[in-house]
Amino acid sequence: MDDNAGQKLPSQDLDKAKGEIEEMLKSSPASPQTAISKFVDNLIEEKGFTAISEEVRKEIKRDLETRLDDFMAARVISALSDTDVAAFEEMLKAQKPDEEVQKFVSEHIPDFVSFLTNVLLEFRNVYLGIIQAPRIIEEEKPLESSQTIN
Numbered sequence: 001m002d003d004n005a006g007q008k009l010p011s012q013d014l015d016k017a018k019g020e021i022e023e024m025l026k027s028s029p030a031s032p033q034t035a036i037s038k039f040v041d042n043l044i045e046e047k048g049f050t051a052i053s054e055e056v057r058k059e060i061k062r063d064l065e066t067r068l069d070d071f072m073a074a075r076v077i078s079a080l081s082d083t084d085v086a087a088f089e090e091m092l093k094a095q096k097p098d099e100e101v102q103k104f105v106s107e108h109i110p111d112f113v114s115f116l117t118n119v120l121l122e123f124r125n126v127y128l129g130i131i132q133a134p135r136i137i138e139e140e141k142p143l144e145s146s147q148t149i150n
Contacts, residue, residue, distance in 0.1 A: 021124075022117045033098070039120055040064045043127055068123055075119045076105055084108045 021039065040061055049060060077085055088108075091101050106112040125131040 021120045022113065036065070036068065036120075039124075040068065043124060046124075046128060064127070067127075068120075071123045071126075072116075072119055075115075075122075076109065079109050079115060080105075081108075 020042075043064060044057065044060055049057065052060070077088065080088055088101070088104065091104060109115050122131070126133045
């Protein structure tokens with residue numbers, strides 16, 4: 001049987017994925033959103049969602065982009081200093097343009113391309129089930145209807 005769904009990928013496949021992510025980011029430095037969109041499209045393919053309608057594919061893509069934005073924001077916040085986090089949050093509250101926010105983050109996180117590559121690779125591995133979701137991500141899940149807040 002040639003079904004690889006749910007199996008762990010060898011390290012060479014992870015290295016290949018990392019290389020592809022780095023290449024995507026470097027080929028679209030002026031438009032990270034284009035690289036992110038390609039990344040999400042690739043994730044959908046890797047997950048095996050090939051025989052789905054265009055409407056379902058678009059919904060999956062929107063959901064993944066939202067999850068990825070949240071994941072990246074959490075990683076960015078953890079990588080910034082307290083002062084930079086405050087400035088970052090102010091930019092978000094003020095609804096600054098994406099380009100301005102991205103410029104700020106890239107200037108305040110050392111080796112930003114490598115940082116973003118690692119974040120995307122981690123998200124990919126969680127999404128594909130290669131690694132467990134980090135605890136911080138698991139804690140951000142909404143409460144189940146049977147759970148209560150104390």
